[in-house]
Amino acid sequence: MNALIDAIGDRNAGQYIATLGMAAMLSYLGLFTVLRRIVFTGVALTQLAAAGVATSFFIADGAIFPLALRQFAGTYGSVLGSLGMSIAGAFGLAARGRVRRLSPDAFVGIVFVTASAIAVLAVWKSARGLAELRDILAGEVLLSRPDELFLLWIGLVVVAIVHGKKRREFWLVSFDPEFASSLGQKVWRLELLFLGSLAVAIALSLRAAGLMLVFAFLLLPPLSGLNLARRLAGAGILAAASGLTVSLVGFLIAFRGNLPVAPTIVICAVLLHLLSLPTWRPWRSLLALLVLLGGLAAIAVGAYVFPMPGAQGAGFGAAHNHGPPIGPQGPTRDQLKDAALARLTGETDAELRLEAARALEDLQDSRATEALARALLDEDPRVREAVARALLALKPQFQPARSLARMRTAADPETRMVAALGQVAMEKPEGVEGLISCLADEDTPALACEDFILPTLARLAGRDFAFDPFADAAEKTAALDDLRAWWRAVGPGFRFPGGR
């Protein structure tokens, strides 16, 4: 447990606590989807949210769209896209009962396949390609930005308030809509409100947790809760506790085993569900108790690492907010990371920058991706080499590839360029495409093309390309065609020189 608290520290505390919030809320909402036999509706809403995110990528990267729209889509598009698509889906699904010729399953199926196709097509046509689709699927709990987590919390609180006020009505409408109508309840409105709350929770969780984890939370903890409890209230508590427990255990195993968090949590949830299947009563009672304790432990860890504003070194959980000391009186691990990050980007002495890059390779930090990518523009080749090594060595649970993919949508051409260089350093083929895009982009500084992009491409191809950033448009186009022809020829099976 101490290892987990150490690993979470105050760097990942927000992400960990947000995961707990998502786990509890989605597990509770999942009770509805399981009991109403609308699990596939949950999948369809999740897929719609993913299609919204993918569409935002397509717009952000699409040269045919005005720059202002692209920038807006790059900044807010994923949240607005996922919210918009899933809420529109909730409207459609709430109204499906009025379309008699279509069975509910068929309607949900149509929504699902349409959303899936939109997601694939939109990502296919965006510059980031299928790597981004994989990221949506796998999620990246640890790399959620504070603004995304803030929005997620607002959404979860709104959904909690709606369900706090209307949960009895939601259960009534779920169990016996005709009786609800006879009482004067507006069944269609309640359906819409319920599906809307589900859509909001899914859409906001999707960007932080990914499609797989969101759907797993909607399905597995509720099933475990229903297996372990005979009554609805008990099932609700145990479903939420199951979600919290598998999050805690999943985080612990992921940090210990150097694994990505989301799939680890999913496997934990599957195992817990399998454990909940035997019907021997003492076993279920014992397991229910353990799940409750696990849920409390997860909350306790969250409270312990909770970053109190202005409570540096003191207050609730302060002992671990800065990690355990490296030496008896020495700096903490997080302080060392802070110092390394500061040196890498701000130090004038190349030796110190080199030392900082090497330190970051050892220390590992979830925030290091962008700093390391920017350091790829360092004037000293030794620093650039060390930085590339550090990027390649970053732990998968920090999901550096996804950070770089995000940077590729930035409005600033230099950020887009360093992101592509970073992807190349991480041996991602989309980085090569990114570098070619940067060359084609009028906004990319000509000197950056000469100093960084062209040497990198020459190293990869083993030959020079006749691209001159100061040449006229026709010459540049011809050189770009040559580059693209090379990449088309080698791209599918490309192996990076000296790659792993």
Next chain:
Amino acid sequence: MAGPVRAGRVVIDGARIGHRGRPLIEELSLVLEPGDFLAIVGPNGSGKTTLLRTILGIIPPLAGSVHCSGPIGYAPQRQELDPIFPFTAREVVAMGLLRPRADDDPEPNPRQLADRIAEALAACGVAALADRPFRDLSGGQRQRVLLARAMVSDPDVLVLDEPTNDLDLAGEHEVMELVSSLNEAGRSVIIVSHMLHVVARHARRIALIHERRIEHGEVGLMLEPARLERLYGIPVAVHELDRGLMVAPCRRRG
């Protein structure tokens, strides 16, 4: 057991009943007086449930008017409820209290609500089952719980959709005795049923739906062999017994 007659009165005046613009019953005029017990009978697809839904205000009449004075308690068909939900009998009955409140209505006292639920469970003879899962109950017990849910808001009119379907003889008897006792306590009752012998024994009036028309009147008058033969298209015998009528199809001779 007879109690003071309550205010429940249902007036249907020149109504056309149907769904999605498709009329199922034409020119229906019917008055259910307070304390009355009306059974609605008709072949499958004749519009019985649509008529109930119109009386409940779930769907509007296509023409004419339907008016009900006093609150209505409703027990829908038991088979429609999914047994996957792990509600207790008490939780099911509590659903009957979820009528939308006006903005100026005071927040109900939880203690009083719990008392009302306990009273409704006791009135329907299922107080001992309050904390049992609804899905684990027998068909008759479930129907009693649904009656308790309909009763918990203390309605003047009870509307029941096929309450004895799929019940064994004892269950059917228990449920109908309970419904009769609630009627004798002053509540008006409207029941939809296929079971002519059941309604013949308990209802005071019968409404027969036949070819988009409703004929209604006293049980003895309505349950005539010729009328029933016209309704069902087969010969039907009606025998008078000590305690009510027995209705059964006849085997055609020759």
